[in-house]
Amino acid sequence: MLEVKVKGARESFAYDFDFSADPGITALWGKSGAGKTTLLRLIAGLDQADKGVVSYSGDTWFDGARQINVTSAKRRIGYVPQRSALFAHLTVRRNLTYSNWAAGRKARVTLEEVSELLGITRLLERYPRNLSGGEKQRVALGRAMMSNPAILLLDEPFSGLDEQRIDEIAPHILALNRRIKVPILLVTHAVRDVVRLADSMIVIENGMSMDRGSLEQVLPRAGIAAGVDASVNGGLLTGKVVGYDKSYGLNQLEVAGQSLVVSGASIPRGATVRILVNASEVLVAKNSKIQTSARNHLSCNISRIVQLPENCVQLRLVCGDQNFVAKITRQALDELSLKKDGKCVAILKSVSLANQVFPR
């Protein structure tokens, strides 16, 4: 377990982080300039805090009071910076094995395993200059893995990559975490990245670690707390794939005991998926008697009503053991006379969920 409790200031930026991260993938989520990269550099030992402690399962990496500061080279961290930072004069193979031949570290995984896991086996003899952005990121990940790290630190691993490339890399990161059992700390500003990868998340704001917990808990409330427009963030639903309707191209899911269909390419039956809900694309009805083109009607309870600026309200909707958020006008709330603890039906379009489904 990683424990961080550090304070300091750099130029005009002051920070005060205090959190611990469990095994699994933890997302450090916040706007740019919130101090996420600073935090990652402090953990990696590339920068030094004024005071505090950084420790990893019993090993103290930094202790301001005891004047301990273990160098980056000895912290056993796999750091993947934003721009992958590959060694341009070395082949992919030499990049991957760098910590082995340059620093004498022994990896728990073989070059073959890592290259296959990351799908870079056919790139081994190439030079970084001849790789695409996505390939570079995967090589950087592999290189970090080969250094036998106690923890992986990823700084915006998807920056500058298009959705297609991200879809290509994300499963590899999940696989690394699951098969090789390395805890991962992931810095990102994008909710989508968090939903794609993270098991738990920590909200970083103005140089401080704020809300933390599971995505299900934190995401719905973080939308407003972090000043992010709630319309892009309605929380998430978790479902299981139960079938695929080939003739219409619809994935059939089960979410909290109810059924949900989503457009898109077939996802293997039995897979668990996360669905990122866009709060302003959720329609709310009194009952499901109305006929619409929308394919999904989820029966929900209203657990909370929050006033938003500009005559909007946020409804926290509970559906079985899951909850998400809808954003509607105040007028709609009054006309439908929706009340706290009352029942309603949330209507979700299959088409608008198409790009919001992330296999786990």
Add this chain to the structure above:
Amino acid sequence: MSGFLSPEAWTVAALSLKVSMVATLFTVPIATGIAYFLATRRFPGWHILNGLCHLPLVMPPVITGYLLLLGFRPDGIFGRVFEQAFGIGFAFQWTGAALAASVMAFPLVMRPIRLAFESQDREVLETAKTLGAGRLIAFATISLPLALPGILAGAVLGFAKALGEFGATITFVSNIPGETQTLALAVYSLLQSPSGDREALTLIIIGVAISFVAIVLSEWISNRISMRRGGPDA
């Protein structure tokens, strides 16, 4: 052999090559070390050290030559040290010509190397450290090889400067045929005498040929390095 070149011309050409190559071989490692130091550290005396390194570039060569003479003649401060420690003398010997060429070439060698180190991505070096490389290993495996094109450029400039060095050499070690008379000095001497034009022309052709081969060779090597690293910049 002697059909085209007189024995004197051979002597001059061989001496010039020897002086330039020795000067380059000595200057490049020292310049690389200082360039790395200047590129990666900021300390109070930074501008002073940087200024000192560039001094031979801006000072009149005669002054540089005279200062070398003061310091490195047999009873000079450095002259005595080198004589006692290594048995190397400089005054009126080819070693002095090589020293003068080294000093004059130094800023030209150091500058492109420093720029090569300065343009390196800090993130790349930091990543090497997180992968377990200490400062020395990171330098040897990352910084140095990445700076290779810059080092090569510095070496070529230095070699060219050493080959053409005139003012500091003639002031420091004079113009002694067979000992300190390099190509530039020989051409100068020949042009002073009424019958020397033809011989001078021969030496000039040799000078052009050496310079040409040097630049072509360096371009070829630099191209090889770039091709090895996956072709020219896309």
